[in-house]
Amino acid sequence: MSGKTTIIDSISALRGQVAQWRKQDLRVGFVPTMGFLHQGHLSLIHKAKAHTDRVIVSIFVNPTQFAPGEDLDCYPRDLEGDHEKVQQAGGDVIFFPSVEDMYPKDAQTFVEVKEVTKPLCGSSRPIHFRGVATIVTKLFNIVTPDLAVFGKKDFQQLVTIQRMVADLHMDIEILGGDIIREEDGLALSSRNVYLSPEERTQANCLNRALRLVRQQFASGNIDSIELVSAAKKLIQEQPLGQLDYAELRDANTLLQVGSEEVNRTAIGTDRLFLAVHFGKTRLIDNAPLEGPCSLDTIE
């Protein structure tokens, strides 16, 4: 049985709780989320719990990472359901601050990570990662965790945070959590609820494209343009899917390895990144060309 999960909405109360744990020499883990939690989030909580003594889960739909016209206003929310799930996953505290507290009047400070945020999702969402880096810095400064866990589905976000933590000398260990999937391979996402039944059926094309490319690489195809083309072809066969990007990139620098313009010999640690629109819903997924990954992990 897990203990009771407390909801804390004030910054000073959260600082007080952490200070109390520190006095007991307890290690603090942190899982920042936007709420509407699914098994993917819960697996991050389990991972944080396995490495620390106390786990704080933040729920904050961060306005500065949404551009005008994106789904900020209709982003799904369910604090009551989230509370139950965090409790079951063994999280000790939900930090649920207000927008007014997180963004003081006249707030004008931003954290920007430059190179790794330019391609992929940064290209179609130009202010997104600045918003992410800024809110994560604020949360880190409030929570002061020893360790934080970010899901690998937003792999570019994970790389951005790792880069930021190293560059700014934040004394926090960053772990990546495996992607959790539904039975047909679709990566769990709070945004999957937007999909129509027909879109939902076709949405597993991202998973199938990742599998296909891994198979081709395993069979000896190391031509990065060919590998990317195979992924694009599979996705473009879905009538309801609209490809945003399919790119092969170095997993650390996110520099491009394969595209129409770039072609170097693919290596196993390179990662294929996919983004596909289904109606108004944008789905992302990624996997390395080789080695362990979570394409088969299901809820």
Added chain:
Amino acid sequence: MSGKTTIIDSISALRGQVAQWRKQDLRVGFVPTMGFLHQGHLSLIHKAKAHTDRVIVSIFVNPTQFAPGEDLDCYPRDLEGDHEKVQQAGGDVIFFPSVEDMYPKDAQTFVEVKEVTKPLCGSSRPIHFRGVATIVTKLFNIVTPDLAVFGKKDFQQLVTIQRMVADLHMDIEILGGDIIREEDGLALSSRNVYLSPEERTQANCLNRALRLVRQQFASGNIDSIELVSAAKKLIQEQPLGQLDYAELRDANTLLQVGSEEVNRTAIGTDRLFLAVHFGKTRLIDNAPLEGPCSLDTIE
């Protein structure tokens, strides 16, 4: 008698020292500098010492706050002399990291404070405050001080850091230290060594302009354009001085109060900001229109 001041050049050793002090429940004060210390810096150390149990002084000439063509390469340095001064002022540790340690390979993360860094020095030094905010964030994350002291001579820097700390929820108290001056009123600066004897003689025009404007305000002149003009006129009478800016601004927001274009009734908390070139040397100074300030403080 003060204790011995230790020089620490490694980040991990510095963290270890601070962790040891924390275990003894000691409060840690911090004075970030670029070295070549003068009485102005030492007064900041005294101020930090008065509010905390241990004081760390960093000496780091930060490359990212200098633009190409500025005086990075010839910025004056004197670690041995600085060590002696910090020791006499009662500083416990000098943190003296390398550029390579402060800026890891591929570093690409910047902290930007937007509005307050645009006018004044930000206008003639466009990347300066981004470099300052970034290095101070790094240093704060390493030193994790309870309190930090910044001099009021770089008043825009002080406002920038206060804004950044509030916006990013850094749990650090920021204090401003009074400007310390030479006998004729010139504000102490590491860059004063660049001045020729003739330039040095005329360099006290900044102080005289500040005094003049305060006198005019005290005599009932609340016309912001007239006050600014009086300062400009006095400075432009110096044959070797080249005015960069003379502006009256709100002390918190740094919004403009007086210029050729802007005119609102001046109030006592408004601040006059001056920057004047003498040859290659750029001098700055500032004072509120009313109330206590350090125009008469001499070394």
